[in-house]
Amino acid sequence: MITFEHVSVQYADAPAHSLHDVTLEIPEGELVLVVGPTGSGKSTLLRTINGLVPHFSGGTLTGRVAVDGLDTAEHRPRDLATVVGLVEQNPSSTFVTDVVEDEVAYGMETMGLDSTTIRRRVEETLDLFGLTPLRARALRTLSGGQQQRVAIAALFAAGPRVLVLDEPTSALDPVAAEEVLASLHRIVHDLGVTVVLAEHRLERVVHHADRVVLVDEGRVSELLDPAEAMLRSQIYPPVVGLSRLVGWSPTPLSIRDARRKAAALREALGTSAPRPVTDLRVIGPADAVVATGVRVVRGGRVVLDGVDLAVARGSVTTLMGRNGAGKSTLLGAIAAQHRLAGGRVRVGAEGIDPHTRSARERVRTVGLVPQQPELLLYADSVAAECAAADHDFGAAPGTARGLLDRISGGIEPAVHPRDLSEGQRLELALAVILSGSPEVLLLDEPTRGLDYGAKKRLGEMLTSLAAQGTTVLLATHDVELAAEVADRVVILADGEVVTDGAAREVLASSPAFAPQVTKVLLPQTWLTVAEVAGALARIA
Template identity: 65%
Template structure:
């Protein structure tokens, strides 16, 4: 179905090719998973299949890519639209209409399909992706995860033979991610659709892959069976890391397979417990409080009677399904939403009544898309603006960027940075004012495991310095690794609040892979298990 013949892609001014020497075939009706560190060329490879590379992105494509017999050098993306459906990392950039139902129908209208066919396929897709209740909603009113499902649905209605997906579950809660992956499985198994997917959250998807293509900078691409590739891949999910640590062969790719092998490891760990997390200052003056907070977003009640206290030295994970109110709660803490009832206090101030110039010294928000915070023409311009806004000495923000992630050039445009670099720049911009409260909305979206590890180290250091950190996330592995405390929201209400080990282990939806494999033990991460075995 998809053939790469000695494919390489070289962008202007890039020191090395984004892709080099790619020579392989993806058969019809298979799910091929692309894995590799950020910058290894995954998005570029996906773009060559849809024709976006080089027709839209530029660069020089050497070799030949054929999809269903069509050479992508000779066919522009619009000439491949009936065969290839593409969903990129940013769902909002995918939209061309205003409402959910119109967006699902747009692609079919472009292809001139009959009205009765369009109506039937829209209804099928609404049901497949759990979007029926949102059919009349404005796209701008949806949560990030809901937008992701609409973007995928707008491609599925066309019934493409090849589906190209870049980070399709990155903005989805665990339940919604399972629903999307189940749909992809049905497309592959029942309809013979070929799916090519790049995804950093391998714990969600690797067990569904028929083949895995490993890309690493400066190395030959490797295509093979998932277990074989994962045995030496530099990026791998926790269940594979646990299997490597325990010496299991063949390596398990799913929790179920790992549990079948885990009895001896559970016996070795019996009677032990992970090292305790650093004590937090529970008696310290709260950094922020919400008291019976209720917020409405238009006609929709987004928060209902939320009570929350955030303290210095403590990292809190805020979790819940898409649309539960997580982003609204973060927005309320920075004054974006006025309470319908109840109150919010941050550093003794009422956020929505405080001037932004004063509020940035109390609380900083890194939004779901860091580009929303970045408007300068270069990294140097962003840093200079951040220093001015915070009243900090010139060079303060630039020093933070260099400390968090050395090597970002002053002249680089923020839009040209990788997801991890953009997040680092946005974090430095926010930290320039040294706010006691730091809020992050889906901070690991688009990050590989190495970038995520750097973020974990940064946030731990900030908490140790006395910052209170609240991060809204669907990444259960991040919460297990980092958070002292986990709060779960549902329908705008807090339904769980306590130490992370207690909250996530008791929740099948939010438990990390290691906890599921080694239950009923108290283990959350591969690192905890490795430390216990060394001891």
């Protein structure tokens, strides 16, 4: 179905190939998972399948890529649209209409399908992806996760034989992610559609995959069995980390399979217990964020309805909840990005109202890294972006670059920000904001596009910042990150706070937001592989 013959890709000014001598054949009707570190070439590999590389992304492609017999070098993306469709990491950039139902129908309209067929496919697709309640909603009023589901649905409705998806669950809550992946699983196995997807949150998707391809520094493996791939990969989900720790064989990929092997581990851990929950880190006498009765109305809808929240200085607090619950809006309200319809916000040691201050005045008190980090980037190179941040915030030269190296492990200074992966753009935007040393750091879905190594570095930095007195408040669907770094978890639903408590208590008791290790070892309340490893070491 999809054939790569000695394919190499190199972008102008890049020091190395993004892809190097790839030879691979993906058969029809399989779900193939592409796994690799941030910036390893996964997105480039996906974009060669529909011809965006090299037709629109530039660079030089050698070798041959063919989809259903069509050479992508000889056929432009529009010529391949009926065969292959691509949803990229930022799906909202591809929208061409204003309303959910119209977006799902648009592709079929451009293909000239009759109205009866379009109506039937729209209804079937909205139902399949759980979008029927949102059919009349304006796209701009949807959460990032809801927009992602719309983009996938619109692609599927047009009927291509190959779906290519770049980080399809990165903005989805755990329940919505499982629903989307189950839908993809059905269309692969029931309809014979070929799905190729790249995803960093392997805990969500690896057990759905028929085959796995490993990518590292532009080199691509052969098609592998998922369990074999996880044994070979430097990147793997917590359930595989737990298996490696205790030596389970064969390697379980799902919670169910791991639980079947975990009886002896639970018994061994029964003599120990997770370290008791400690008090939240508090440095200083006051809360760093106080939201009282916050109400926000957007597009005629009440998005936040009387939210009360107090966040201790020097703590790490995660906002969680389903897509559209109001997490991003709450961050925006705290950062004065959204106008309040009621209530008030106070931030920082001085308790300033950010809604009464200019952007330049409030930037040292509260900094926000949005879901779309490219909104903060405007220079023509990474080096220029870092230098501009140092200048704008009055920081010592090299401050932003030093932060970036600490977060990312190294990004070439001459690269244009648009040529970075989604995860690398996020890392750059975070370095830019941190160069201003804000008292309160707000992050909206900060692990989108980050592999486990990058996520570990991010977690270590957030924990270090909190220990130094910075208050960290992040909205995330990443339960594994919350398990690693959070002191406290707040769950929102329909614009209201429904749960607020210590991280272990909230996560271990939640069917939707419990991390993998907790699900495997219930009723015990371990959160991470590192916790289990520490306990086993103490027992030994």
